[in-house]
Amino acid sequence: MSLKTFIGLCLLPLAVVVLAFFLMPMARLIVTGASGEFGLKAYAAILLEPRYRATLINTVVLSAAVTAATLAISTVAGLFLQRHHFSGRSVLIALLTFPLAFPGVVVGFMIILLAGRQGLIGHITQAFTGQKWVFAYSMEGLFLGYLYFSIPRVILTIMAAVEKLDPSLEEAARALGAGPWAVQRDVVLPALRPAFVASGAIAFATAMGAFGTAFTLATNIDVLPMLIYTEFTLSANIAMAAALSVGLGLVAWAVLALARTYGGNTVAAAG
Amino acid sequence: MRDRIIFAGQLAFTLLVTAFLVVPAVLSMMAGVTANYFRGIRSGVTLDWVWQVWGLYADTIGRSFLIALSALVVCLVVGVPAAYGLYRSGGRLSRAVEEIITLPLAIPGLAIALALLLAYGGFSDFRRSWLFILAGHVVFTMPFMVRSVIAVLAAIDVKTLDESASSLGASPWRRFRDVIVPNARPGILAGSLMVVTLSLGEFNLTWMLHTPLTKTLPVGLADSYASMRLEVASAYTLVFFIMIIPLLVAMQLYAGQSAAARRRR
Numbered sequence: 448m449s450l451k452t453f454i455g456l457c458l459l460p461l462a463v464v465v466l467a468f469f470l471m472p473m474a475r476l477i478v479t480g481a482s483g484e485f486g487l488k489a490y491a492a493i494l495l496e497p498r499y500r501a502t503l504i505n506t507v508v509l510s511a512a513v514t515a516a517t518l519a520i521s522t523v524a525g526l527f528l529q530r531h532h533f534s535g536r537s538v539l540i541a542l543l544t545f546p547l548a549f550p551g552v553v554v555g556f557m558i559i560l561l562a563g564r565q566g567l568i569g570h571i572t573q574a575f576t577g578q579k580w581v582f583a584y585s586m587e588g589l590f591l592g593y594l595y596f597s598i599p600r601v602i603l604t605i606m607a608a609v610e611k612l613d614p615s616l617e618e619a620a621r622a623l624g625a626g627p628w629a630v631q632r633d634v635v636l637p638a639l640r641p642a643f644v645a646s647g648a649i650a651f652a653t654a655m656g657a658f659g660t661a662f663t664l665a666t667n668i669d670v671l672p673m674l675i676y677t678e679f680t681l682s683a684n685i686a687m688a689a690a691l692s693v694g695l696g697l698v699a700w701a702v703l704a705l706a707r708t709y710g711g712n713t714v715a716a717a718g
Numbered sequence: 719m720r721d722r723i724i725f726a727g728q729l730a731f732t733l734l735v736t737a738f739l740v741v742p743a744v745l746s747m748m749a750g751v752t753a754n755y756f757r758g759i760r761s762g763v764t765l766d767w768v769w770q771v772w773g774l775y776a777d778t779i780g781r782s783f784l785i786a787l788s789a790l791v792v793c794l795v796v797g798v799p800a801a802y803g804l805y806r807s808g809g810r811l812s813r814a815v816e817e818i819i820t821l822p823l824a825i826p827g828l829a830i831a832l833a834l835l836l837a838y839g840g841f842s843d844f845r846r847s848w849l850f851i852l853a854g855h856v857v858f859t860m861p862f863m864v865r866s867v868i869a870v871l872a873a874i875d876v877k878t879l880d881e882s883a884s885s886l887g888a889s890p891w892r893r894f895r896d897v898i899v900p901n902a903r904p905g906i907l908a909g910s911l912m913v914v915t916l917s918l919g920e921f922n923l924t925w926m927l928h929t930p931l932t933k934t935l936p937v938g939l940a941d942s943y944a945s946m947r948l949e950v951a952s953a954y955t956l957v958f959f960i961m962i963i964p965l966l967v968a969m970q971l972y973a974g975q976s977a978a979a980r981r982r983r
Contacts, residue, residue: 454890460799461819472836523732539732543736549919565948656829662921679926689832696825699826
């Protein structure tokens with residue numbers, strides 16, 4: 448058997464699996480999206496129909512806010528953890544990255560334990576102010592949940608980027624008389640830009656498509672994955688659900704593809 | 719002095735972020751063994767909730783393991799040869815193939831699940847069996863195995879090894895079995911840990927693909943969050959943590975080890 452035949456045989460099972468369970472179904476999804484009462488216009492309805500458009504804007508704003516907050520938090524913590532070596536550092540890093548494998552539903556439950564009716568924040572605020580803060584099932588709760596699963600992903604990428612920074616650049620800046628803030632602002636942060644773009648794109652795309660966390664918390668909030676779910680199961684509006692899923696998939700994919708052209712390694716998105 | 723203050727401030731901030739992630743997980747583990755969470759740990763420590771979870775949801779735990787291990791077998795049998803094939807053939811076409819198989823990482827699980835439902839919903843025997851969920855998990859986990867193996871193959875210059883084995887007269891299959899697979903072992907192991915961990919925790923696809931008779935652990939978790947008392951939901955989450963944390967620790971230890979090995983080289 449020649450090498451070429453053998454390589455062909457190696458690739459054949461993958462081709463079958465990907466065609467049967469991914470490409471063919473995705474093609475079907477795209478066609479179905481155009482098969483409802485609106486036809487191809489279903490895709491335009493995502494932007495034109497007020498209810499869908501409002502949900503889309505909601506989801507984009509929430510995801511962008513989560514991405515910005517995650518980047519800020521992870522940069523401060525990541526810079527600190529990579530620059531200082533102290534006892535307990537590796538434990539902290541391990542703890543910060545563990546939630547990487549928590550499914551979205553579990554993240555939702557974590558937020559219920561923090562900010563739900565029997566939650567920790569409620570207990571604390573009741574003890575101090577007499578009022579119980581309960582916000583797990585609101586936009587704030589959802590924001591906190593998305594933050595929960597975004598931080599571990601982003602912090603790893605940022606720490607890896609900080610490790611690769613050339614310390615002599617900072618020394619040069621200091622030698623030229625730049626203060627600590629100026630060094631951060633003009634040397635460190637610009638050098639981390641590729642990592643911001645790459646990890647920010649992942650955080651954004653993951654937040655856009657996050658179904659598990661929304662499923663646990665967003666019973667009354669319109670975000671795109673919940674809209675798709677209710678269109679499919681409750682309204683049996685299968686064509687619109689398909690069109691919305693294609694739209695959601697396109698946005699997530701485009702953001703990641705755009706970020707990749709700017710370079711930078713990526714930690715895989717999941718959840 | 720100022721440096722000390724900045725250090726303390728950053729440390730406090732980092733600890734706060736860690737607390738945000740860790741405290742709820744600890745709370746849920748505690749709630750799972752507390753007799754009455756509303757009255758706190760003073761009400762007593764009990765394993766009753768865990769037994770109740772076992773009685774209610776044992777089948778979901780078994781099924782999750784069945785699906786995760788089956789996904790692993792499929793990813794090994796299909797993904798490892800494919801990684802070799804993609805790496806050996808190189809070029810634009812194999813990069814395009816790699817691109818296609820990694821798409822499921824970018825596209826939300828909900829969309830993939832809908833696509834699978836539309837394509838196979840009519841085949842009711844398949845739709846009703848756990849194999850339908852397996853198909854979704856394979857699509858979702860395959861890229862992790864393939865990419866992990868390709869990364870190792872590229873790092874150790876397998877092409878030269880392969881060619882020298884070939885010049886000694888070894889057939890492609892023998893080279894694959896005796897040269898490629900042993901050398902790719904670190905990638906296969908890392909990929910396997912990833913596949914099992916992700917499959918055990920997969921919810922977004924599985925929620926759409928499951929039937930009342932094919933519930934997995936995360937699906938059961940969502941059920942219990944919506945309809946069970948907090949202690950039961952917590953005990954169930956505790957069971958999930960006990961399953962998943964050893965895998966995570968193994969993954970981190972392993973990643974640390976291979977990073978150290980790379981530095982030594």
